[in-house]
Amino acid sequence: MSEQLVTDRPAGRPAGQTRSSAKKVRHAVSATLLWLVALLFLAPLIYTVATSLKPASDVFSVPPSLWGKEIRWQNYADALDYLPFHKFILNGLLVATAGTLITLVAASMSAYAFARLKFRGRNVLFAAFLATLMIPQEVLVVPMFSLMQEFGWVDSYQALILPWAFTAFGVFLMRQFFLTIPQELADAATVDGAGKFRTFFSVMLPLARPSLAVLAVFTFINYWNSFLWPLIITNSVEDKGTVPLGLSLFFSQQGSQWNLVMAASVISMVPTLLLLVMLRKHLVSGIATTGMGGR
Amino acid sequence: MSTQSTTAPARERPAQGGPPRSKKSWRDSDATAATVFAAPSTIGLTVFTVVPIVMSLVMSFYNWPAFGERSLTGTGNFSALLGSPEFRRVVLNTVVFTVLYLPLNLLVSLGLSVWIATMRRGRQALRVIFFVPVVTPIVANVLVWKMIYQPNGLIDGIGQQVGIDMPNFLGDPNWAMIALVTMSVWQGFGYNLLVFSAAIDSIPASLNEAASLDGVGPWQRFRHITLPMISPSMFFATTMTLITTFQVFAQPYLLTGGGPGATTETLVLFIYREGFANFALGMAAAGAWVLFAIILVITALQFLFQKKWVTYDV
Numbered sequence: 336m337s338e339q340l341v342t343d344r345p346a347g348r349p350a351g352q353t354r355s356s357a358k359k360v361r362h363a364v365s366a367t368l369l370w371l372v373a374l375l376f377l378a379p380l381i382y383t384v385a386t387s388l389k390p391a392s393d394v395f396s397v398p399p400s401l402w403g404k405e406i407r408w409q410n411y412a413d414a415l416d417y418l419p420f421h422k423f424i425l426n427g428l429l430v431a432t433a434g435t436l437i438t439l440v441a442a443s444m445s446a447y448a449f450a451r452l453k454f455r456g457r458n459v460l461f462a463a464f465l466a467t468l469m470i471p472q473e474v475l476v477v478p479m480f481s482l483m484q485e486f487g488w489v490d491s492y493q494a495l496i497l498p499w500a501f502t503a504f505g506v507f508l509m510r511q512f513f514l515t516i517p518q519e520l521a522d523a524a525t526v527d528g529a530g531k532f533r534t535f536f537s538v539m540l541p542l543a544r545p546s547l548a549v550l551a552v553f554t555f556i557n558y559w560n561s562f563l564w565p566l567i568i569t570n571s572v573e574d575k576g577t578v579p580l581g582l583s584l585f586f587s588q589q590g591s592q593w594n595l596v597m598a599a600s601v602i603s604m605v606p607t608l609l610l611l612v613m614l615r616k617h618l619v620s621g622i623a624t625t626g627m628g629g630r
Numbered sequence: 631m632s633t634q635s636t637t638a639p640a641r642e643r644p645a646q647g648g649p650p651r652s653k654k655s656w657r658d659s660d661a662t663a664a665t666v667f668a669a670p671s672t673i674g675l676t677v678f679t680v681v682p683i684v685m686s687l688v689m690s691f692y693n694w695p696a697f698g699e700r701s702l703t704g705t706g707n708f709s710a711l712l713g714s715p716e717f718r719r720v721v722l723n724t725v726v727f728t729v730l731y732l733p734l735n736l737l738v739s740l741g742l743s744v745w746i747a748t749m750r751r752g753r754q755a756l757r758v759i760f761f762v763p764v765v766t767p768i769v770a771n772v773l774v775w776k777m778i779y780q781p782n783g784l785i786d787g788i789g790q791q792v793g794i795d796m797p798n799f800l801g802d803p804n805w806a807m808i809a810l811v812t813m814s815v816w817q818g819f820g821y822n823l824l825v826f827s828a829a830i831d832s833i834p835a836s837l838n839e840a841a842s843l844d845g846v847g848p849w850q851r852f853r854h855i856t857l858p859m860i861s862p863s864m865f866f867a868t869t870m871t872l873i874t875t876f877q878v879f880a881q882p883y884l885l886t887g888g889g890p891g892a893t894t895e896t897l898v899l900f901i902y903r904e905g906f907a908n909f910a911l912g913m914a915a916a917g918a919w920v921l922f923a924i925i926l927v928i929t930a931l932q933f934l935f936q937k938k939w940v941t942y943d944v
Contacts, residue, residue, distance in 0.1 A: 399787035501674025
């Protein structure tokens with residue numbers, strides 16, 4: 336029935352000339368409204384950028400205005416200099432990059448084992464991996480702190496990186512991908528004389544690049560934004576602090592200097608926005624297959 | 631060696647006509663390789679997840695200060711928590727936050743994803759826009775809103791302009807929770823919007839076209855086509871959002887500090903303070919297990935009731 340109706344469609348068109356133009360108007364109104372909603376939604380971020388460029392005296396000007404008397408780029412230089420904010424950025428990049436690399440290697444390797452190798456207890460082990468996904472981070476952070484004390488890792492980079500680099504989530508994501516690669520490909524590599532490791536590194540991993548990219552972006556963003564754990568484990572914020580910690584320290588010390596706080600906020604958002612733009616085409620499919628961990 | 635690893639490859643290999651010797655090495659290398667491949671994650675998860683879970687259980691039965699002598703208290707931490715009016719208040723606050731946040735989040739994300747799906751152009755751009763605060767650091771997001779809510783901030787400034795007296799959103803006990811929920815919905819709904827968008831994109835267009843030509847209106851199409859088709863995604867979104875909502879931390883920590891009074895003090899904020907301001911790690915661990923228990927019960931209930939509204943086969 337539906338087929339017939341679909342084929343009927345072009346024939347029905349000329350009759351409804353006025354009706355279709357009314358439809359066009361309605362669609363244009365709807366599109367305009369939707370973009371207005373999007374603009375309103377972005378207002379806080381626009382306000383952030385605007386405030387970050389105002390001189391201090393114009394931040395709470397009456398009446399409120401988007402722009403100050405001058406565009407003050409100096410705010411950004413001041414924000415970077417005030418606390419060692421550039422240090423927070425370097426720390427953040429170091430922690431997020433190292434954490435992402437370890438996650439990618441560990442997750443893709445074990446995912447390959449779960450998807451393509453046969454060994455005793457595979458299903459039980461995989462189920463155990465999945466079960467760890469249910470544990471909220473809050474249950475883990477308290478004992479994790481004690482564990483870090485035992486290791487002597489309090490206030491260290493490895494404490495920021497390692498505890499969250501082994502996620503069942505990444506394993507699950509990569510396993511789902513490896514399952515879609517035809518077994519024949521691996522078999523062909525084996526017939527050609529490649530061992531398990533060659534097959535993995537030179538056949539499987541290159542094929543997995545899109546999935547690895549999705550995992551990398553989400554992992555990097557999670558590390559970059561992470562707040563609760565760095566807050567707990569970092570004592571010397573000025574030395575080991577990541578960007579969110581630095582921001583909150585900046586705010587507690589310079590809370591009245593909103594223009595500088597907002598400049599620092601904008602800086603903290605830039606890497607995540609760049610990654611978002613890079614990933615935009617794969618965003619919907621990426622979310623559908625992965626689900627990014629909640630915050 | 632396991633039976634599984636010996637029989638399965640053996641069944642597949644003969645087709646390739648490989649000699650027996652290669653068959654054997656294939657089998658052996660499977661187990662060896664699997665050990666090597668699975669080792670990093672397995673060791674990492676054991677050390678950084680399994681060990682902490684066990685530790686956490688043990689700690690919750692101890693008086694376990696961050697520094698100094700530990701002593702067994704049995705169920706002392708749990709009975710202290712459940713008997714404390716402060717803890718009950720914190721649980722209540724978290725429930726109130728969830729009851730306000732979850733429906734709002736779902737309503738906004740569902741509504742906008744359906745609306746965006748009707749657009750002919752700019753769908754991807756719109757989805758990316760609403761996703762922005764999901765990826766930007768939550769600390770930055772919260773600071774922006776702190777400035778918006780402040781006396782003399784954006785809302786108050788506009789209010790003064792048009793002559794409306796705005797409340798002190800973060801300082802007024804009647805408004806603090808609402809301010810917290812509003813900010814959280816703004817920053818969080820983009821995630822569910824993408825989940826729903828992915829589901830809507832996968833509905834065959836012919837379904838809607840056919841119904842539309844049959845004279846079925848947009849509301850009826852939404853009610854009888856879109857909604858059932860995306861109900862598995864709605865189940866996923868509801869479950870995941872509920873779990874993360876119970877873990878809300880950064881927003882109350884930075885926006886209100888749990889105040890005014892204890893009006894916005896949430897469970898995780900309480901756990902954080904017990905553990906890392908009062909250094910009562912045992913009490914914090916017990917609090918975390920109460921949180922986990924609540925999450926487990928609610929998730930179990932959701933799975934029980936999903937049959938009533940989730941359509942898996944259409």
